[in-house]
Amino acid sequence: MLNPLTSDFVTHLAEMLPSDTIRTASPAYLEEPRGRYHGQGTHVALPRTVEDVSSIVAACNDARIGVVPFGGGTGLVGGQVAIDTPPPLILSLERMNAIREVYPYENVLIAEAGAILANVQAAAEEVDRLFPLSLASEGSCRIGGNLATNAGGLNVLRYGNTRDLCLGLEVVLPSGQIWNGLTRLRKDNTGFDLRNLMIGSEGALGVITAATLKLFPRPAERGAAVMVVPDPTAALKLLNLAQSIAAGEVSAFELIHRTGLEFLSEKLPEVRLPFDDAPKWMVLVDLGTSAGRTPDALLETLFEEGLAAGLVMDGLIAHSNAQREQLWAVRERIPEANKAIGSIVSHDVSLPLGSIADFITEGRKRLAAIGDMRINCFGHLGDGNLHFNAFSAKGKSRDAYDDKRSAIQKCVHDLVTEMGGSISAEHGIGRLKAADLAHYGDAGKLAAMRAIKDALDPNCIMNPGAVLA
Template sequence: MTLTPADETLARLIRADLGDDILRPVTERYLEEPRRRFAGHAGLLALPRTVDEVSTLVRLAADKRVPVVPYGGGTGLVGGQVMPDGPAPLVISLERMTAIRAVYPTENTLIAEAGAILADVQAAAEEANRLFPLALAAQGSCRIGGNLATNAGGVNVLRYGNARDLCLGLEAVLPSGEIWHGLSRLRKDNTGYDLRNLLIGAEGTLGIITAASLKLHPRPEAVGTAMLQVASPQAAIDLLSLAHDQLGDGVSTFELIHKQGLQFLTEVLPDVRQPFATQPKWCVLIELGLFAGHAPADALETLYIAADKAGLVGDAVIAQSEAQRMDLWAVRERIPEANRLIGSVSSHDISVPISRIPEFIQHGAKVVAGLGPFRINCFGHLGDGNLHYNVFPPLGRNRSEFDNERQAVKHAVHDLVDAFDGSVSAEHGVGRLKVEDIERYGDATKLSAMRAIKAALDPQGIMNPGAVLKP
């Protein structure tokens, strides 16, 4: 890539302050996102090693009015990590800032740099006999800074909350290049505006997270996992209520799976071992984490008996070994992979009030059927109301045949979500993919306040321009 005079000037300044090793060639992986909806561009790529180096990079970029795109693991699904339009940005990757700076087991706290891989944060907590419960399909490659920047969700939100709920403090570089030293380990700190929660979920538009103080939890003494057939989404919700009545916050995960997802596995990933000889129309994956000598398998059996008596469940498989548990999880975790291999016409990361999910699913099927002979794979985190409601071409057809219908499908689904008091962006963030959506469905007062905050903290508009808000 040929550098512009402005890029060459910035490169000289960066090398003068930070050395030659800070800049690297811009390769394709920094310009792509997993769904290939956006192709980015960049003038320079910097790999800082410290917060001071990040500060210098941002300050120099601000001086030259060069846009800055923070880059974590590159796993985001809404295009927040790539910039396709406008002046070529400086991409700042945090991949060299991977240290676990400290672990405080008695405080249930861990401090990690933003480039730490999520799985490594989990492992560091485990070494201290603690649990960091954020768990995602991409946890082997996503980075904790990106998780916080997008307020990632995952499979344990039901019990432990989103990334926002697992963070006590941040270290961050603001758009001016100033460093905010906010790595608090305090549970109570009412000292004015909450800058931490402002930066979490901002997707790099208000600054770059460089380190985080994270909440840890006790590790459950025993884990139990089961997959249960249910007659309908309403039966699944009733089962969730029954599970809470019996087990309280012992329920860590409650995932809804539709037959279409199981059929996709059969179609493109036949190596995945499925638990039922006949694929049910609906099933749920439930996981418990219990303490004080409770036997999860017994608790799941008691739950099943009560649910069966109430007419909520059909067949069930309760894992009797870690291998069986992993087989059940493979069904849920590989559905997104099967989705990618099939190729969706339009994918939707949505949330709806839990009690309204059955009605939404019923109406959604009618709405999509009115647009064409599409297949719907509706699955996800029923316990927190977050569904992945994805629309696919008919069997034997390719998604490219329906590119001109993608916007109509998306608007139809999102209009319905809005009518049901839901959100069109549940856990993946806004990025660039959903900027128009939040303009269309967002509260005008909230959007005005967001623009005012952006203007106050980033008056030059250099931080990840085009993400979350229109430039």
């Protein structure tokens, strides 16, 4: 049983730590972007060193007081706010934001967990390297949170999830013990892989305080195009064609439905759309090529061969970086337009690539049986990650669907599970999907997860209520 954070314990922490480490929690630490949860907690700890984090966590463990790690606060599943537990201590890593070391000839960078993702990208660029993780929130999200949730983003097709971009970690365990795992090794088979255990654990097994990250050569040239396709099946065939023509150089392949373009026109008219008449389906293809390989020529070949095969109906190739950024603005600002419209339920799911077209067709059919609604389906087609979001019918209030919200979510998650997919592709479980994980998760996996949690965090102080309900 956890104990609530008390004024006496706050005083104790303040006395044992450097001045100004403990503060009253402002509303920013108690909210999440969608406004679905309002967190508990009266105070936030803002450590400057891993030793301070260790002292804080050890004290909370001894007192059986919950600890909620807080990164940039951009998570969309409520992992950063406590709701149904005794008031915890919020632990923000924002002061631990240094780029500790950069080894350009090893393609390695060591960053503290509070480093903002855009600053990590900039530090890599300063030594002519690329850190490829790219998210809409990269100007405010922090690398520790990216690792804790195994964030995906725009370049997973080529470079992988955040898990694939990490060589080592520094972690404070629930007991307060520090695991010094900041290795720069590419091969290390000395026992259990604690790195991959901690990545994606959402703060439920420990606090990530620093990470060794992989860097990559910067592409010599970048190129992008949007191409109108008849349907998602054609989009998948075009993806395979793109990977054949530009082997290893396709950075992203995004699927966009007309509904997303209509939302942009309605709520963000300053976003320049590529076509006067919004197509039903289009894809955004992004290439990063090596020296001597011209992305425009590759995209022209893709368009011509796709057109000949009946996979492409129209297209637009960016012939400058400014045009490329305009095309990407369309994709990147769809979530902003979604928020302005206001979804009934949002879904972040993944499916086997071969099942995506059937899922979209069947999903629309099943949701239509529940009620009249608009579906904005878009996402990272190259890695099977779809955002399948339900909105009220035009002219209807979102509140009119309150009694259908649970049925809509269950309908989509049931179908995803039937088709061998995942109910959480890149946003994690947090608190929003903890009950869904318990319902849809494999029994063996859940038993192993609980055993690991019990072994590492027997007092259950780490992010209580997240991941494992």
